[in-house]
Amino acid sequence: MDLTTTAYGTWSGGRFMHFGDTLPEDRFMACITTAYEAGIRTFVTADVYGNGKADELLGQALKGVDRESYCLVGMIGHDFYDGQRQGSQGYPRFTSPDLRGPERYADYVQTATARSLERCGTDRFDLLMLHNPDETGFTSETVWQALGDLKSAGMATRLGLAPGPANGFTLDVIDCCERYGELIDWAMLILNPLEPWPVSLSLDACEKHGVKVLTRVLDYGGLFHGDLAEGHVFKPGDHRAFRPQGWVEHGLQKIERMRPIAEKYGLSLLEFASIWNLSHPAVASLVPTFMQEVAEGARLIEDKIRAFAKLPTAVRFTAGEVEEIRQIGDNAGCMMLKGASQRHREHLRPDEWPMRPDLLELAARHKLGTEW
Secondary structure (H helix, E strand, O other), rough: OOOOOEEEOOOOOOOOOOOOOOOOOOHHHHHHHHHHHHOOOOEHHHHHHHHHHHHHHHHHHOOOOOOHHHHEEEEEEEEOOOOOOOOOOOOOOOOOOOOOOHHHHHHHHHHHHHHHHHHOOOEEHHHHHHHHHHHHHHHHHHHHHHHHHHOOOOOOOOOEEOOOOOOOOOHHHHHHHHHHHOOEEEEEOOOEEOOOOOHHHHEEEEEEEEOEEEEOOOOOOHHHHOOOOHHHHHHHOOHHHOOOOOOOHHHHHHHHHHHHHHHOOOOOOHHHHHHHOOOOEEEEEEEEOOOOOOOOOOOOOHHHHHHHOOOOOOOOHHHHHHHHHHHHHHOOOOOOOOEEEEEOOOOOEEEEOOHHHHHHHHHOOOOOOOOO
C-alpha cells in the first residue's frame, strides 16, 4: 500500500516532540485509533522517538487492525543503541565515524530496521525513510545500497529520504535524487503557505526523478489549526517557544491576507494549507502535527484529527492562486538553512557541512543562484 493523501505522525500528541500538552499514553494511542477510524490510512513513526517507544505505542494502537488496510512509514538514522545523546543535536547519525565505518553501515541498517519492525508489530514497512541524514547519508553509495538490500529482502516496499530536523538541505536533496533517484520513492519535506522557501526550490527535481513528496509542518506550528491567537503564551518546554518573538502575530497577519482564497473554496485554514501544498504536482501526501493546545477554548486534538481526515482532496488552486499565496507567505532568507553551506569551512555539526563545488555546479544547472 502506498501513502494516502492524509497521514498521521507519532510526533503528534506531545509525547516525543514537545508541542502543546503532553498526552498520557492511553490518550496518545487513542488518537492513533481516532485517526484510523476517521479514515486516515498512513502512519509515520521514527525509531528514535522515545528510543523506540513511539514505534511500540503505534504498534499497540494498531494491534488487531488489518495490516493490509493501512500504510506504515518508518524512519531510521539516529543511533540511540550505541551512540550517546549530544544535547539539542540528539543522538548521532549511524554514519558518524565515531561509531562505525562504511563496512558496518549495512549491519546497522538491517538491525535498526528489524528492531523497529518488531516494536511496530509487523514484518515490513510500506516506506522506510533515511531520517535526518548527515552528509554521508545524502551521498554514500554504501548507505543507499544497504537500504536497497532491505527492499530486496522484503523489509521495506519503498524507500525514502527525510532530511531535518530543521529546514534547508535543498541542494543536498536534489543531489541525492540525482545520485540515487532510482532507489528513492518519497521525500518528506517541510512545506506550507508560510514556508514556501526553500523546499519549493527542490520540487521540480523531485518530480523529474519520480520522487513523491510527503509534506510535514503544513500546520506551521499550529497556526493553520486556527486556535492560536496573538499573545499566546506557550507551555514551558514547548518547542515553539524558541521561535523568534512575534512569529505568531506575524504569521496570523499573513494568514488574514490569504483567508479570502480559503473562503472562496469553503476551506478551513488547515484544509487551505493542505490544498496549497497539494497544488504542487510533486506533493502527494500530508502529515501535519496535531497538538492539544494549552489555552482556554482550545479545540480537542481528536476533533482536529477527524476534521483533517475529511480533507476535500479533489480541490486544487489555480497556478495564479498558488503564486499569490506564495508571494504573501514568502519567507526567503528568513532563516539559516541546514545542510551544505558556504558559511562552513569544516564539519562541526551533523546537520551542517561545507559547500562542495559539485553542489554549486548543481545550483547553477537548476538556476538556484550562488548564495548558499
